[in-house]
Amino acid sequence: MKVASEHYTTITSVLHSKTRISARIQRDGTIGTIRWLGEDPTHVLLDEVPRQNKLVRGDTVVTSGYNAVFPEGVLIGTIDSFVKEPDKNFWTVRVKLAVDFSRLIYVYLVTSRPKVERDTVEARAGVLPEGEVKP
Numbered sequence: 315m316k317v318a319s320e321h322y323t324t325i326t327s328v329l330h331s332k333t334r335i336s337a338r339i340q341r342d343g344t345i346g347t348i349r350w351l352g353e354d355p356t357h358v359l360l361d362e363v364p365r366q367n368k369l370v371r372g373d374t375v376v377t378s379g380y381n382a383v384f385p386e387g388v389l390i391g392t393i394d395s396f397v398k399e400p401d402k403n404f405w406t407v408r409v410k411l412a413v414d415f416s417r418l419i420y421v422y423l424v425t426s427r428p429k430v431e432r433d434t435v436e437a438r439a440g441v442l443p444e445g446e447v448k449p
Contacts, residue, residue, distance in 0.1 A: 328390075329355055329415055337390055338378040339363075341370065345378055348390060348409065355415050357394060360407035367405070369396045375409050 318324075326333055328350060335348040337360060344367050346360040360375060373393045379386025394410040 325421075327415065328358065328411070335384060335390070336378040336380040337375050338386075339369075339393070340374040340376050342367070345380070346407070348375070356411055358391070358409050358411060360393070360409050361404065363396075363405045363407055365398055365403055365405060369393060369405060369407065371395065 328335065328348065331350060331352045333348075333350065336345065337348045338345050339360075344363055346363045348358050348360055350358045363369070371393055375390045375393065377384040377386060377388040377390060389412045391409045391411040394408045396405045396407045399406055
């Protein structure tokens with residue numbers, strides 16, 4: 315969601331070149347960032363997955379909950395393929411989206427706690443931005 319009023323909301327799709335979503339591989343908790351390359355509406359990339367992590371085709375990818383926009387555990391898709399690039403420390407992971415955006419008719423707006431309330435609760439719990447916990 316970008317901007318909201320009482321009766322209207324503007325949103326940005328996952329199929330937008332500037333959208334970044336914090337994601338988690340459900341099987342092992344590995345965290346990465348989802349982004350769309352602007353070509354194939356059925357796939358996105360999962361970035362920042364370290365090369366030492368074991369990946370499995372078909373693993374489920376969900377939202378991590380490490381940002382204020384998406385709640386934790388929302389299905390994004392499944393790992394379709396992955397490649398170790400020789401000059402990088404991370405996997406190149408291709409994720410097949412769980413939603414066919416070319417056939418999408420209805421969307422639902424899910425409201426979250428007001429930012430001030432969320433910030434207050436997180437501060438009391440010792441949670442830092444990005445989901446890190448104070449030592």
